[in-house]
Amino acid sequence: MAQFYKELKELRESREISLEEISERTKINVQYLIAIEEGDFSDIETPYLRLFLRAYAEEIGGDSQRALEQLDSFMGTSRATFIAQNVVAEEETEEEHESENKTLDFLSGKKLRQDYIIGFIFSLILIFTILIFQKIFNAESKAVITQNGPILQKKVESISSQDLLKNYMLDRSSEELLSATPPFFIKIKTLEQTAYTFNNDTLPPASNTLYANQEIDLNSFINASELIFTSTTGLSLFINANEIKQISGYEFPLRLVIRPNPPSMAIQRYKPLP
Numbered sequence: 001m002a003q004f005y006k007e008l009k010e011l012r013e014s015r016e017i018s019l020e021e022i023s024e025r026t027k028i029n030v031q032y033l034i035a036i037e038e039g040d041f042s043d044i045e046t047p048y049l050r051l052f053l054r055a056y057a058e059e060i061g062g063d064s065q066r067a068l069e070q071l072d073s074f075m076g077t078s079r080a081t082f083i084a085q086n087v088v089a090e091e092e093t094e095e096e097h098e099s100e101n102k103t104l105d106f107l108s109g110k111k112l113r114q115d116y117i118i119g120f121i122f123s124l125i126l127i128f129t130i131l132i133f134q135k136i137f138n139a140e141s142k143a144v145i146t147q148n149g150p151i152l153q154k155k156v157e158s159i160s161s162q163d164l165l166k167n168y169m170l171d172r173s174s175e176e177l178l179s180a181t182p183p184f185f186i187k188i189k190t191l192e193q194t195a196y197t198f199n200n201d202t203l204p205p206a207s208n209t210l211y212a213n214q215e216i217d218l219n220s221f222i223n224a225s226e227l228i229f230t231s232t233t234g235l236s237l238f239i240n241a242n243e244i245k246q247i248s249g250y251e252f253p254l255r256l257v258i259r260p261n262p263p264s265m266a267i268q269r270y271k272p273l274p
Helices: 004-014 020-028 030-038 046-059 062-077 075-138 159-168
Strands: 141-146 151-156 168-179 186-189 192-198 208-212 216-217 225-229 235-239 254-260 263-272
Touching: 004 030, 020 030, 020 046, 030 046, 046 062, 062 159, 159 168, 159 225
Parallel strands: none
Antiparallel strands: 141 151, 168 263, 186 216, 186 235, 192 208, 192 225, 225 254, 254 263
């Protein structure tokens, strides 16, 4: 029995159909068509070979299904070998991908650990730098972290009533009624460094330095009291949740006297002696 590809060639020639005509209609390269007619299937991958053979057989009026069956029969062991080779190649490819993924995971984990280590070291350096600054300047200054790194702020000392009388003079004063009633609750917020002294008849005197972006609440009181600030630049003060905007933005010492009966306050602004 003649080999099937020779029968297909004889059928084509008997119907006077050229390979160029088949190539034009199927868009299959003539070289592949010649290879099919010669039974040389080594250069055509099996999936494409079956597609080319089906199209070729149909174009010459042959039985495409029978041609495919004859192809399978003709290739026999060769086809099984081809499939086995594909399986092995796929397994090798999967192993390569798995190996690559493990390598990438390892490198990613290593990079992440390096980032953590670098961040940790940088934090230690930053903390160590702040501690050194504070050690050098002791209680006279404080290291504050900003967007540009740690900077030193010289500590502002509080001012007493005696200091006001000795080193400053009254610039202007005003008095206002308060909408709040005792007990008085005072909250202080700062954008810049300042210091204050708090005097009350029934509470012990208190003085403190407030650094930038600090917020504190004073002990509540019902008796007459006074607050002396070194400066109120960048300062916001609230009495019973009501902001006292009149005192903000003064660069020299300011004395705030709060009286319970009637609820009122006196604002006294001082300036340095000439």
